[in-house]
Amino acid sequence: MSFARRFIAAIALVGVCLLTLPVSASSASSAWASGNEEEGTIDAGIIWKFNPETGKSEPKAGTTPTVEDPNQYMADTHCRADGPDTKDPGCDALDCPPKTSGADEGTPVIWKEAPKAITNPGWTDWLPVSGPTCLYDTKPENVLANIAARILNDFRQLPINPGTLQAQPFPNTLKGGPTNFYTTPQQQTFDLTILGQNIHLTATPTNYTYNYGDGTTLGPTPQAGYPIPQTQWLTTNTRSSHTYTQTGNYPTTLTTTYTGTYSVNNGPPLPINGTLTLTTPPTTIHVWKTEIALVADTCDQNPKSWGCPQAKIG
Structure with a gap:
């Protein structure tokens, strides 16, 4: 046989061999599983x-x-x-x-x-x-220990509502008279997944700091304050009231401190070792002064009389 024919035959023989190499998927899987079972390991x-x-x-x-x-x-x-x-x-x-x-x-x-x-x-x-x-x-x-190590950071990343600052009267109050400030605290809850575990987290407001905008503050204090009837606005001092001594426009804010607890997979509540502090955007309150004068007419009798809404100022 010539060299060329022997070369072509060798190529054909190799081609036949190549066609016989692959094995079925089921045979490969069985061999893979058998080998791993014997070794006690899993391919990764x-x-x-x-x-x-x-x-x-x-x-x-x-x-x-x-x-x-x-x-x-x-x-x-x-x-x-x-x-x-x-x-x-x-x-x-x-x-x-x-x-x-x-x-x-x-x-x-x-x-x-x-x-x-x-x-x-x-x-x-x-x-x-x-x-x-x-x-x-x-x-x-220890998943529990790992969650405990990071829960404070997760707590501080939550979209917790900082609350609202309320004032009576508002937006205008009087110089020398009490202005009642208060907030309406709300407990907030969140459901999270941390390290593959179901976490139920509760944020509770515990302390408040009132910034009245004129350089004075109240707090931190557990006093959330409370609303009072309109008939008492100019006469009643509450624990969170403030009296302005100068007229002007004052940016007021409320800073709330939250503590937290969390439970893992419906387990008992666990304390979060740390707090979260949030401050509301400034709310402007306008402080006016009062003047007293004797007048002969009522505003019904003379709408342009001193102190009446239709009277000219200045």
């Missing part, structure tokens, strides 16, 4: 395996990784006896005895995963493993 990318018993990513045999596993993993503490919840019935049924004599028992956990590049990610169930598994050698991440 091309060159990484994640071991649920140790909570660590490990290079596959025969590989030399040049980059880290792109995923991060969290051992969800739902399965812990002192954890926030035990919704998965497998948590109670799963037994994690020591692997060797004298060793510690394993901890039932539910593994979550997320891309490592994301900070504070939304965790998803780690597949193909579903349900609780036993974690050995390392302790599961």
Whole structure:
């Protein structure tokens, strides 16, 4: 046989061999599952395996990784006896005895995963493993402690209403007379998801600081004040009232301090170690002066008489 014919035959033979290399998807899946079951690990990318018993990513045999596993993993503490919840019935049924004599028992956990590049990610169930598994050698991440470490920052990022500052009379009041200031406090609640857990947060107003705009303030004080009847506006001093000594226009504000509590997965309310302080936008109050004079006519008799609405000023 000539060289050219032998070369063509060799190419044909290679082509036949190439056609016989692929295997069915089901065979590949079975081989993959069998290999991982034997090793007790799960593939996590091309060159990484994640071991649920140790909570660590490990290079596959025969590989030399040049980059880290792109995923991060969290051992969800739902399965812990002192954890926030035990919704998965497998948590109670799963037994994690020591692997060797004298060793510690394993901890039932539910593994979550997320891309490592994301900070504070939304965790998803780690597949193909579903349900609780036993974690050995390392302790599961304490989700409750991690939530407690960040809850104050989350609290301060919430769109909490700073409240409103009310005045009587308003917008015009009188120099030398009491002006009643007050607010109507409201407790506010929010439902959040933090580290994969359901958080119910309550913000409660506890202290107030009144800034009357003329350089004087009241507070911090627990006094929210209260409205009074119009007949008492010029005669009654409340604990949050203020008397202006000069006429003018004054920007008034109210600063409210909020404390917070939060519960994890419908658990008991826990205090937030810190407060949130919010100030209302300025509200201008106009302070007028009063003058007294003797007049002979009423405004009905003489609408242009001194002090009547139709009288000329100046």
